[in-house]
Amino acid sequence: MASVTGSPSCYCPSLILLLVAIFNNCTSEAVWKKDNIIDIPMPGKPLFNPFTSSFLKLSDTRATEGATEASGELTWRQAIYRRHVELNDGSEDELSPKKLLSLQSEPKGRRSRDQLRQLWKMAIEQTILLVRMERENAKLKESEETSAVRRIKLEYNELGACDAGVTLMWDSLLARGASRQISKVDRHMLRQAVIQGVPRNSRGSVWYFLAEQATLRSPPPDIRKFPNYNTPYHTLLAGLTKHQHAILIDLGRTFPQHSYFASALGPGQLAMYNILKAYSLLDPDVGYCQGLSFVAGVLLLHMDEAEAFVLLRHLMFRRGLRKQYLPDMSALQVQENISRIFLSVQQLYQLSRLVRDHEPELHSKLEALDVSPALYAAPWMLTLFTSQFPLGFVVRVFDLIFLESLDVVFAVSLALLTAHKDGLMMCESCEEAAEYLKHKMPGIDSDRGIYEKVHSLDISRELADYAVEYSVLSEEVPRMTALMDANARLEADKMRASEELDSAIETINNYHNNQSRMETQLRTMEQQLTALSKYMSSHQKDLPADIKKIIQLYNRKQSFSSKIFSSKFNDPNDEDQRKNPKTGMSTPNLFSKVTKEEVIEAIRNNDLMELDKKSQFSMKKSQSVHSGLIANTTKTYPLKVLEEKTEFEERLLELKKNTNLELIAQERLFEQKLKRDFDENLKRLDAKLSQKLDEMDTNQNRRAMSLNIAPGERADSGFVTPLSPDREKDDNVSVTSHPLSDCDVEIKFDGQSTKLKQIRPAARQVEEAP
Amino acid sequence: MAKKTYDLLFKLLLIGDSGVGKTCILFRFSDNHFTTTFISTIGIDFKIKTVELRGKKIKLQIWDTAGQERFHTITTSYYRGAMGIMLVYDITNEKTFDDIVKWLRNIDEHANEDVEKMILGNKCDMEEKRAVSRERGEAIAREHGIRFMETSAKANVNIERAFNELAEAILDKTAGGREPDADHARIAVERRPSRAQHQRACCT
Numbered sequence: 001m002a003s004v005t006g007s008p009s010c011y012c013p014s015l016i017l018l019l020v021a022i023f024n025n026c027t028s029e030a031v032w033k034k035d036n037i038i039d040i041p042m043p044g045k046p047l048f049n050p051f052t053s054s055f056l057k058l059s060d061t062r063a064t065e066g067a068t069e070a071s072g073e074l075t076w077r078q079a080i081y082r083r084h085v086e087l088n089d090g091s092e093d094e095l096s097p098k099k100l101l102s103l104q105s106e107p108k109g110r111r112s113r114d115q116l117r118q119l120w121k122m123a124i125e126q127t128i129l130l131v132r133m134e135r136e137n138a139k140l141k142e143s144e145e146t147s148a149v150r151r152i153k154l155e156y157n158e159l160g161a162c163d164a165g166v167t168l169m170w171d172s173l174l175a176r177g178a179s180r181q182i183s184k185v186d187r188h189m190l191r192q193a194v195i196q197g198v199p200r201n202s203r204g205s206v207w208y209f210l211a212e213q214a215t216l217r218s219p220p221p222d223i224r225k226f227p228n229y230n231t232p233y234h235t236l237l238a239g240l241t242k243h244q245h246a247i248l249i250d251l252g253r254t255f256p257q258h259s260y261f262a263s264a265l266g267p268g269q270l271a272m273y274n275i276l277k278a279y280s281l282l283d284p285d286v287g288y289c290q291g292l293s294f295v296a297g298v299l300l301l302h303m304d305e306a307e308a309f310v311l312l313r314h315l316m317f318r319r320g321l322r323k324q325y326l327p328d329m330s331a332l333q334v335q336e337n338i339s340r341i342f343l344s345v346q347q348l349y350q351l352s353r354l355v356r357d358h359e360p361e362l363h364s365k366l367e368a369l370d371v372s373p374a375l376y377a378a379p380w381m382l383t384l385f386t387s388q389f390p391l392g393f394v395v396r397v398f399d400l401i402f403l404e405s406l407d408v409v410f411a412v413s414l415a416l417l418t419a420h421k422d423g424l425m426m427c428e429s430c431e432e433a434a435e436y437l438k439h440k441m442p443g444i445d446s447d448r449g450i451y452e453k454v455h456s457l458d459i460s461r462e463l464a465d466y467a468v469e470y471s472v473l474s475e476e477v478p479r480m481t482a483l484m485d486a487n488a489r490l491e492a493d494k495m496r497a498s499e500e501l502d503s504a505i506e507t508i509n510n511y512h513n514n515q516s517r518m519e520t521q522l523r524t525m526e527q528q529l530t531a532l533s534k535y536m537s538s539h540q541k542d543l544p545a546d547i548k549k550i551i552q553l554y555n556r557k558q559s560f561s562s563k564i565f566s567s568k569f570n571d572p573n574d575e576d577q578r579k580n581p582k583t584g585m586s587t588p589n590l591f592s593k594v595t596k597e598e599v600i601e602a603i604r605n606n607d608l609m610e611l612d613k614k615s616q617f618s619m620k621k622s623q624s625v626h627s628g629l630i631a632n633t634t635k636t637y638p639l640k641v642l643e644e645k646t647e648f649e650e651r652l653l654e655l656k657k658n659t660n661l662e663l664i665a666q667e668r669l670f671e672q673k674l675k676r677d678f679d680e681n682l683k684r685l686d687a688k689l690s691q692k693l694d695e696m697d698t699n700q701n702r703r704a705m706s707l708n709i710a711p712g713e714r715a716d717s718g719f720v721t722p723l724s725p726d727r728e729k730d731d732n733v734s735v736t737s738h739p740l741s742d743c744d745v746e747i748k749f750d751g752q753s754t755k756l757k758q759i760r761p762a763a764r765q766v767e768e769a770p
Numbered sequence: 771m772a773k774k775t776y777d778l779l780f781k782l783l784l785i786g787d788s789g790v791g792k793t794c795i796l797f798r799f800s801d802n803h804f805t806t807t808f809i810s811t812i813g814i815d816f817k818i819k820t821v822e823l824r825g826k827k828i829k830l831q832i833w834d835t836a837g838q839e840r841f842h843t844i845t846t847s848y849y850r851g852a853m854g855i856m857l858v859y860d861i862t863n864e865k866t867f868d869d870i871v872k873w874l875r876n877i878d879e880h881a882n883e884d885v886e887k888m889i890l891g892n893k894c895d896m897e898e899k900r901a902v903s904r905e906r907g908e909a910i911a912r913e914h915g916i917r918f919m920e921t922s923a924k925a926n927v928n929i930e931r932a933f934n935e936l937a938e939a940i941l942d943k944t945a946g947g948r949e950p951d952a953d954h955a956r957i958a959v960e961r962r963p964s965r966a967q968h969q970r971a972c973c974t
Binding site: 245246249250252253254255256257289290291293294325327345372374375378379382383387431434438 | 788789806807808809810811812813814815816818831836838839840841843844847865
């Protein structure tokens with residue numbers, strides 16, 4: 001530049017001006033667009049760009065300086081310019097430095113028109129040259145920038161660099177792939193190659209290559225449901241997605257520390273947005289799920305957008321990554337509540353099982369701390385370790401995923417947990433363990449040990465087993481719920497039944513107590529009876545007619561009441577049976593029937609002995625029944641117990657029908673035991689009862705007494721006035737029975753009925769009689 | 771490593787749509803600083819902060835959840851143990867406010883019946899972009915009988931107050947007022963063994 005403007009002439013200032021102007025314009029970015037330069041020479045097009053306007057402006061200034069020369073020559077400079085640009089479009093290297101130098105060495109002094117023209121020509125030529133140079137510079141700069149971006153993208157610490165030999169091997173492999181002769185490469189060889197390492201700079205191509213290899217090995221995915229599967233990336237980009245907001249808010253939250261993605265809506269974020277948007281259009285079921293952005297980010301760091309998109313699609317569809325982002329629609333049909341079951345839950349289950357089988361101690365430790373895989377492993381699965389682990393580690397995992405399958409994620413998880421088992425076993429609380437898993441574990445230099453362990457692990461079979469297990473389990477869930485409901489119902493039934501049993505047992509106990517109370521009462525009554533009998537026998541002949549009436553009345557009532565109970569002793573004459581009751585007499589129906597006719601007849605015939613026996617017996621019965629009645633308000637115990645027993649048995653049957661499996665067996669055993677106990681109890685009680693009654697019988701029968709027309713007031717009172725009995729009163733009466741006072745009492749009792757008044761005089765008579 | 775002792779442990783849960791600022795609120799409360807360089811919450815995470823209320827040291831275990839709907843399977847399992855739930859929406863985004871009803875339904879389905887709730891309208895520093903008026907927030911809170919507050923994690927508005935108020939409400943409930951009762955004692959007993967265990971671990 002300095003050499004050009006060096007010539008000291010009157011035109012120099014203008015030339016310098018021109019060149020400076022041109023230079024300034026050229027350096028401004030807009031001019032560097034290719035289009036600007038090409039547009040200028042087009043005929044008929046107004047020359048509006050700054051480049052040409054500076055020309056026009058300059059020519060105007062010149063015109064004022066030298067009118068004669070400049071007049072009418074406004075166009076020749078343009079002509080030179082045009083001619084030159086047109087010429088140069090064809091032959092770029094016409095302007096050689098030699099020519100420029102020769103021009104420069106021309107003599108000074110007043111210049112001719114030709115010379116001026118020459119100078120102008122030179123100036124224009126040089127300007128154009130400058131423009132070209134700047135353009136080249138820009139190109140260089142651009143390529144420098146891309147390589148800088150590339151450097152930025154690949155800024156991570158490799159886990160051990162791979163040596164030159166490995167790089168060469170990869171280069172040859174990739175060259176083979178690039179030559180469009182996609183053929184299967186021996187898997188074992190590939191594996192060895194990956195284990196030895198992947199050069200960082202060609203990692204993107206290696207992944208692409210491995211993906212192609214995997215595509216050759218596996219059948220194509222079912223894409224009938226995805227009409228956009230084969231739509232070109234750039235076409236997809238034109239579409240609009242409903243996940244736009246979700247994607248946008250995650251752009252700033254994916255690799256916020258990485259310089260490529262850090263700047264808001266910078267190239268990195270834009271590329272990520274594009275790729276995620278395109279994917280959400282391709283796969284509407286998944287759309288966008290948090291975690292995907294990390295996977296896309298790692299891919300973007302190693303290749304351009306379009307390639308990254310293809311690999312993302314490959315991972316999702318061909319490697320089964322897709323299912324873990326899917327909201328499970330099958331669950332929707334089963335239960336509304338858990339409509340949004342994540343299939344990644346299956347992955348978490350698989351991992352949990354894997355840990356349990358391989359590291360049982362660690363598994364139980366984590367369980368005890370309440371640290372579930374959902375807490376720590378969800379980000380591992382959903383971002384393929386990207387969100388928490390250093391990139392150097394992550395890309396190695398990606399190498400393996402592209403080489404093998406997604407099972408690698410489980411293997412790595414297991415290897416990580418195993419490697420950090422000691423640290424985790426030291427944790428004392430959920431917080432500590434979670435902190436360790438989320439921050440310490442990724443922070444610790446992820447050594448090659450883990451990587452090697454991953455290689456040695458072969459867990460694909462186990463994983464498949466667990467997947468089946470999980471699907472079976474999830475199918476079982478509704479059935480299990482139903483079973484558990486039934487179980488709970490049965491438990492409740494069982495509880496209720498046992499409660500009923502308890503109350504039944506209690507009732508039996510009460511009954512038992514009543515028995516003993518009745519026995520005591522009976523004894524008292526017997527004493528009374530003896531006394532009365534003695535009295536009666538001594539006063540037999542003095543019996544007034546009224547008293548006989550009372551006896552009649554009493555006997556009628558008794559016969560009526562005795563009908564209530566079926567009696568074994570239908571035949572009052574069958575003394576043997578009464579005296580020697582059989583063992584089979586265990587039923588509670590022990591009440592004999594002594595008809596009033598018998599009593600009356602007996603009285604009439606003065607068959608004292610016979611009647612005494614009978615009436616005594618009948619009285620005894622009524623007494624025992626009524627003392628029971630009076631002493632305890634639950635007069636129907638025996639019946640009730642029986643009723644309950646049958647009821648209980650029915651329930652048992654019902655339960656037996658309802659229950660199943662072990663529970664049933666257990667329950668049945670339990671019920672049987674209860675039933676047995678119950679029956680035994682009942683039997684024992686019955687036996688006791690009958691025994692007592694027998695004793696009573698024999699007692700009664702043994703006694704040969706005179707006719708007792710004044711039976712125990714209590715017994716009678718029960719029959720005539722079932723409402724009146726009052727325990728206290730009863731007790732009092734039974735205690736204060738005296739042979740003499742009894743008469744009075746007895747009459748009083750009868751008096752409680754409507755006949756009291758009629759009898760009362762008789763009672764007085766009785767009193768007066770002795 | 772000596773651990774802080776505490777009298778009570780409260781488990782809180784932060785829920786709300788994706789991007790409303792749950793993690794930012796939690797960061798502001800636990801570390802008292804606002805940062806934009808954090809990643810989206812994938813699944814579930816938690817932070818611990820111990821506060822002192824009425825002379826009691828209360829450890830708050832605050833669970834932060836992923837807002838995206840399909841993470842519900844993972845996050846709802848944490849509803850059950852929560853004693854207090856903060857529902858967060860973004861005052862500059864109407865959709866997040868409309869979804870509050872949905873989140874409330876989620877709570878009804880999965881959380882304890884007596885869980886303490888609170889609605890937070892976050893990002894109240896961005897007044898110029900406001901899309902949900904304060905009145906609307908207050909109205910929905912009144913309708914459901916829940917506390918309400920507008921907050922800003924960025925400008926540190928109401929964050930501490932919100933957590934303290936929620937913790938106090940839980941304290942009222944747990945201790946049955948100011949007097950510690952059986953419930954309180956039970957918690958204290960529960961905690962003791964773990965501390966003892968820890969001390970033992972320290973000695974060895």
